[in-house]
Amino acid sequence: MAKPNDLVQGTLDLLVLKTISLEPKHGWAIAKRIQQISGEVLQVQQGSLYPALHRLEQKAWIKAKWAETETGRQAKFYSLTAAGRAQLEREAANWSRLSAAINIVVQTT
Amino acid sequence: MVWARRLRLRLQTLFRRNRIAQRLDVEIQFHLEQQIAENIATGMSREEARYAALRTFGNPTILKEESRDTWGWLRLEQMGQDLRYAFRTLRKSGGFTATAIFTLALGIGANPAIFQLLDAVRLRSLPVSTPQSLALVQIKGGNHGFGISNRETSLTYPLFEQLRAHQELFSGIFAWSGSDEVAVGQGSQQRRGRALWLYASEQSHG
Numbered sequence: 001m002a003k004p005n006d007l008v009q010g011t012l013d014l015l016v017l018k019t020i021s022l023e024p025k026h027g028w029a030i031a032k033r034i035q036q037i038s039g040e041v042l043q044v045q046q047g048s049l050y051p052a053l054h055r056l057e058q059k060a061w062i063k064a065k066w067a068e069t070e071t072g073r074q075a076k077f078y079s080l081t082a083a084g085r086a087q088l089e090r091e092a093a094n095w096s097r098l099s100a101a102i103n104i105v106v107q108t109t
Numbered sequence: 110m111v112w113a114r115r116l117r118l119r120l121q122t123l124f125r126r127n128r129i130a131q132r133l134d135v136e137i138q139f140h141l142e143q144q145i146a147e148n149i150a151t152g153m154s155r156e157e158a159r160y161a162a163l164r165t166f167g168n169p170t171i172l173k174e175e176s177r178d179t180w181g182w183l184r185l186e187q188m189g190q191d192l193r194y195a196f197r198t199l200r201k202s203g204g205f206t207a208t209a210i211f212t213l214a215l216g217i218g219a220n221p222a223i224f225q226l227l228d229a230v231r232l233r234s235l236p237v238s239t240p241q242s243l244a245l246v247q248i249k250g251g252n253h254g255f256g257i258s259n260r261e262t263s264l265t266y267p268l269f270e271q272l273r274a275h276q277e278l279f280s281g282i283f284a285w286s287g288s289d290e291v292a293v294g295q296g297s298q299q300r301r302g303r304a305l306w307l308y309a310s311e312q313s314h315g
Binding site: 050054 | 111114115118119122132133135136137139140143144165166167168169172173175176178179180181
């Protein structure tokens with residue numbers, strides 16, 4: 001089970017950007033979603049999402065809006081900006097290249 | 110307009126820091142409560158659910174700190190903390206603070222006072238129309254053999270008269286000499302003092 005420290009640096013950013021690319025989500029939902037989709041393999045230490053979210057917000061890749069949840073509570077919802085969408089494409093492409101290269105190295109004997 | 114948005118965010122994190130910090134507290138509180146509710150739904154007791162939520166979350170205080178660090182202005186914040194700390198410390202030791210402030214005040218006050226004096230005496234030009242054209246006439250190499258004194262600027266009156274009559278360098282020339290004590294005024298208003306005799310040609314500005 002991978003802890004966040006084991007995640008390649010910058011990978012958390014990619015995961016967050018990807019997770020909110022379809023619809024705005026609050027922090028807890030982002031953590032849950034990453035866990036679910038990765039089949040519980042990626043156990044992001046939930047709290048470490050927040051420094052990442054705030055950093056991405058300062059870079060204007062994501063924007064935040066306070067809104068009501070289904071249960072009627074106020075929560076901070078994050079969504080992608082145009083710049084964030086471009087960044088997601090760049091990082092996703094980088095990741096594909098990197099993981100493909102590592103795969104080749106690992107599988108070649 | 111990414112840079113405009115970034116600038117706005119930077120200004121917000123500078124001027125509305127406390128408000129944003131409060132909102133971060135609310136945000137993290139909401140997260141923990143969501144997790145606690147989920148844990149309770151899986152059959153944990155309230156207490157268990159709270160501990161489990163904190164375990165999966167990590168240390169909220171440290172994570173809040175890390176989030177704040179991404180807002181920038183870290184140097185400024187630290188400087189503010191240092192200043193506040195300095196003020197607190199100074200307030201606690203009144204005698205030391207008073208002495209330090211007094212010493213500084215004395216030093217700062219003495220500087221302009223001394224400068225003002227020097228400025229008035231040495232730096233400011235003389236109150237005449239073209240101070241740069243004023244010159245002091247003296248006999249090069251001293252005044253030996255002219256019978257007055259060894260001061261280079263000391264001339265006898267006949268010598269001054271010759272200078273005044275024949276010099277062509279200046280528009281005018283004047284000389285001065287000190288007097289013995291003289292009485293000025295009459296009766297009870299009379300004061301004694303030293304006077305300065307001035308000998309000038311009509312054109313001189315002095």
